[in-house]
Amino acid sequence: TRDGDVLTEHVVRGGGGSAHSTIELAAERDAAQVQLTQVSTALERHRFALAEKREALDVAQIDAAQAVAAQKAFDTRLAERSEALGRSRVALEAAQGEGERFTESLRILATTVEEAENALDRARADRDAHAANPRPILDVSARDALLAELETARSAEVQARIELETARERVRAQRATADSLKVQLEAERAAAEEAARIAVLRQHQVAAAQRVLAALPAALDVADRSVSQARVALTAAEADRSKQNAELGELRRNESGLRERLGTLNESVHGLEMQAYEKKLHLSTLLERAAEDLSLDEDVLVAEYGPEVPIPLTTEVDGAEVTTESAFVRAEQESRLAEAERKLGHLGRVNPLALEEFEALEQRHRFLTEQLADLSATRKDLLTIIDEIDEKMQDIFASAFEDTKAAFHQVFPVLFPGGTGSIHLTDPDDLLTTGIEVTVKPAGKKIERLSLLSGGERSLAAVALLIAIFKARPSPFYILDEVEAALDDANLGRLLTVLEDLRAHSQLIVITHQKRTMEIADALYGVSMRQDGVSAVVGQRIAERAN
Helix, strand or coil: CCCCCEECCCCEECCCCCCCCHHHHHHHHHHHHHHHHHHHHHHHHHHHHHHHHHHHHHHHHHHHHHHHHHHHHHHHHHHHHHHHHHHHHHHHHHHHHHHHHHHHHHHHHHHHHHHHHHHHHHHHHHHHHHHHCCCCCCCHHHHHHHHHHHHHHHHHHHHHHHHHHHHHHHHHHHHHHHHHHHHHHHHHHHHHHHHHHHHHHHHHHHHHHHHHHHHHHHHHHHHHHHHHHHHHHHHHHHHHHHHHHHHHHHHHHHHHHHHHHHHHHHHHHHHHHHHHHHHHHHHHHHHHHHHHHHCCCHHHHHHHHCCCCCEEEEEEECCEEEEEEECCCHHHHHHHHHHHHHHHHHHCCCCCCHHHHHHHHHHHHHHHHHHHHHHHHHHHHHHHHHHHHHHHHHHHHHHHHHHHHHHHHHHHHHHCCCCEEEEEECCCCCCCCCCEEEEEECCCCCCCCHHHCCHHHHHHHHHHHHHHHHHHCCCCEEEEECCCCCCCHHHHHHHHHHHHHHCCCCEEEEECCCHHHHHCCCEEEEEEECCCCCEEEEEEEHHHHHC
16 A cells, blocks of 8 residues: 555555554554443443343332232231121120020920920839729720820820920031031131231331332432443444444455456356366267267378368269269258258167067957957847847746736735726836836725825735736745734735635745734744743644644
8 A cells, every 4th residue: 555554365564654554543443342342241231230120120119019909908808807707706606695595495305305204104104004903894985085185195295306306406506507607717717817927928028129119229320320431432432433444344345346356357267267178078079979980080080071171062963963072161061960860860760670570560460350350249149149138038027017917907806895906017118127007096095196095005005916926927935024914804804815815826934923814824933932031933733733
């Protein structure tokens, strides 16, 4: 600098050309910084002490307020406890007086009971003596008077016993009340003593808080004076520091400009080095590819295909190929290279196993074609069989439905005398998906839908359809499970008539609780519980028993 100071990256040396060199200013700045740190530390210490004093003051004020509130609450509770204690004493005195009265009453009642017991003993003695004497001739006229006296004496005795027990219960209740009042009085006395002790502690705490409040103004005055002195010193130090910071900022701006220029130069050099390295790397890669793909080294490649070697071009003139030479132009050669690479890409990769793969795929295609032909023939055969089965099923179903319809017309009048019923198909054109509707009309009713019939009528209509199916396509045996449970006696008799007709060519197994149904059976089987709790099957043939 003009003042003779030397500034480098690692050395700062001051010259003697000025009264205040940079080193001196730096030393003064460091000293001011140290002094500022000390003043700031002292200021923070005083601030912390002041904050502690203020917190202590706030705590003391809060404690004092709480103590005053607790004292008032204690006085209130003490007054309430004193009033409750007075009421308890009055109640205790009243209970003691009542106990004394009950004790006197008990003594009187005990005397009365003793006299009654003595009288009873005398009466028993007189009765025994009377029983020992020979019985006189009973005077019927005096018996009523004696009975009346005896009943009066017994009533008086019972009344006396009742009054005695009542008095005893009252005495026990009053004693229990007195004991509870004594316990309550002791508890209130203990609570009053505890409240008095707490009040004394509160008074001591209030006195300590008042002493702290009295000592706080002097401490606050000392802290305020220390803070004022520290603020004055801090203001002077801040001014010195601002001046030194301005000088230091100027030096740092100069340094940052130099560092930016140096960084720009370093980045430029680094970029050039990277470009050179990339060029070398690309060159080595090209040489390696030429050696691997073309088996040519660098010298031969430059000598035969260098930029100075002319490029042979083949053109077609009048149907004949003519070869000419032209100078090397990089743009033209790059365009020729791109066109050749595009054509090569369109050709794709060469597959040496293409013939074998074609033969395998052709064989696979021939096999799949044969399998498809077999499947088509099989599908045609299956469709033919399905059509035949559907036709046969329609014939069988139509025949079975007609037979069931005829049997239903025979069975229904038996179960519903005077009624009419029929069954028909919901979709006669499609027998494989059609449904069956049952129309029933009992005698004297206009109802045709099964849902509007009673429970017994619906059960009987269902049994009629079931019996019609049995008659249309008979089976060796049938199992009926309580089909007549909802029928009355008249309908049950009609159903038994149908069952008698059905049993002529089939065996029936009927689960029932109806006695009349059991009477027409050939054999009965049931379950009975023996005396030892074990179930046993019981069977009986009705025909053998009748014989």
